[in-house]
Amino acid sequence: MSADLRSTGGRTVLCAADDVPPGRMLRVVTGDAGPLLVSNVNGTIHVTDDTCTHAEASLSEGDLEADRVVCPVHWAEFDLATGKALCFPASRPLAVYRAVVEDGMVVAFLARRSA
């Protein structure tokens, strides 16, 4: 599932918070930052790149397990809060973006916090 992007003044509205209930993930296609992964870990929203750093799979098609996303292709795992690659075959982290929920919408600040 993908959502549309709306961007104003450095803040980017990615989706409605209701689109990503606890335990779910959503792929959001952006212009400048590329596809993003919005995930909800026990009520905490995380925004990372959606593309696996190993071989470019869409992580939104993988599994959300606790606070990790598992790649659907070769099963690398990434910490959604830090972007850290947790196991082979991925070694490079995901970019992580600051995100907040405002007025029921997920808003991201797309300057990279990590890469």
Ligand code: FES
């Ligand atoms: S494409 Fe994700 S682990 Fe290989």
